[in-house]
Amino acid sequence: MLSRFGAVLLTCALFVVTNATAQPEGDPWAPGTRRITLEPQRAGPPPKVRISPGVGTILVFDTAVARVELQEHERFGRVRLDKDTLTLLPTSNLEAEELKLTVHFEDGAVPMSADFLLVVHATLAERQVEVFRHPRSAANLQAELEEKDAKMRRLEEQVARLQAAQAQPEGLTGLLVTGHMDGTRGVQVRALARDFVLHRRSALRATGVVTYRAARSFALSVKLEGIGGPEAWQAEGAALEARDGIALRVLRVWQSAPLQSGEKGQVVVETEAEDTTSPGPYTLTVWATGGKRPVILGNIQFP
Numbered sequence: 608m609l610s611r612f613g614a615v616l617l618t619c620a621l622f623v624v625t626n627a628t629a630q631p632e633g634d635p636w637a638p639g640t641r642r643i644t645l646e647p648q649r650a651g652p653p654p655k656v657r658i659s660p661g662v663g664t665i666l667v668f669d670t671a672v673a674r675v676e677l678q679e680h681e682r683f684g685r686v687r688l689d690k691d692t693l694t695l696l697p698t699s700n701l702e703a704e705e706l707k708l709t710v711h712f713e714d715g716a717v718p719m720s721a722d723f724l725l726v727v728h729a730t731l732a733e734r735q736v737e738v739f740r741h742p743r744s745a746a747n748l749q750a751e752l753e754e755k756d757a758k759m760r761r762l763e764e765q766v767a768r769l770q771a772a773q774a775q776p777e778g779l780t781g782l783l784v785t786g787h788m789d790g791t792r793g794v795q796v797r798a799l800a801r802d803f804v805l806h807r808r809s810a811l812r813a814t815g816v817v818t819y820r821a822a823r824s825f826a827l828s829v830k831l832e833g834i835g836g837p838e839a840w841q842a843e844g845a846a847l848e849a850r851d852g853i854a855l856r857v858l859r860v861w862q863s864a865p866l867q868s869g870e871k872g873q874v875v876v877e878t879e880a881e882d883t884t885s886p887g888p889y890t891l892t893v894w895a896t897g898g899k900r901p902v903i904l905g906n907i908q909f910p
Contacts, residue, residue: 641736642751645721653722656708657898659732660808661699666723667692668738671713678706695725699808703727704899712740729894729901730846795820795910806903810895811840811866813904820910824858825880827891831902832871839865840900845876845893847907855879860893874902886910 643654658664668691675693677686682703685696693710708723718740799816815830825847833840842862848854855878863873874893887908894901 641733644739647717653724655724655726657728657733658725659730660697660701662732663696665735673711673713676709728898730892797910804905809902810900811902818909826877829874833866833868839867840895841865842874843896847878848890
């Protein structure tokens with residue numbers, strides 16, 4: 608176990624790091640349903656839809672679908688068409704980068720078919736996508752406008768947090784100023800040792816996990832070891848999900864250095880949390896550049 612003094616020193620580094628990367632857009636906690644409008648004449652590349660291994664994606668159309676053509680159909684555990692609803696469930700070992708999907712409509716109106724590009728991501732699958740082939744109603748357009756306004760507010764809040772972080776002091780002073788510590792509570796620490804579960808799809812080996820809980824956030828420090836691959840492994844983003852599928856908002860992901868095969872390193876993930884946030888268990892997924900080569904850890908518990 609870490610000493611109280613050692614824990615304080617380490618959490619100073621965890622919560623006031625300056626070279627961490629902010630979580631990119633498209634995170635799993637972003638609310639709302641994606642909407643795609645098809646033009647009568649095809650122009651430009653086909654729309655992209657994110658899918659993930661073992662995660663279902665539903666495409667809902669505003670008109671009946673006659674049939675679908677799916678590249679590498681056998682790599683999906685379920686492809687179910689029910690009139691205007693298409694359910695796709697990739698197998699858990701899907702490793703392709705992009706797959707083509709063609710949808711043929713039943714009524715013969717223009718466009719008679721539509722192509723989509725299914726982009727495989729480690730975990731950020733789009734759970735539901737609505738596809739419109741006919742003019743949309745005012746209520747539907749209003750709903751999309753409200754979602755875009757909400758997205759803009761989240762971006763503004765993220766910019767404000769980043770600007771505030773740059774102006775904050777470091778060390779123990781920074782922890783006090785940010786509210787992670789006060790006169791009655793500090794940062795709690797829990798070393799998981801071998802209590803966590805490394806998923807078989809993980810691209811790296813995890814040798815240790817330490818979790819931290821402060822007044823306003825969670826953090827995890829994960830020790831990793833490269834076990835293969837032609838390219839260095841560089842963390843790009845992360846997701847921390849509870850068993851009910853609810854994801855905590857990831858604030859930043861930090862990595863000590865890109866990992867080559869046989870090398871050891873560290874990744875730190877920080878998320879938002881409140882006093883009432885459950886200590887777990889959670890599943891942590893950290894993916895490399897392009898949403899590939901994930902590291903997946905289950906049974907993550909916080910103090």
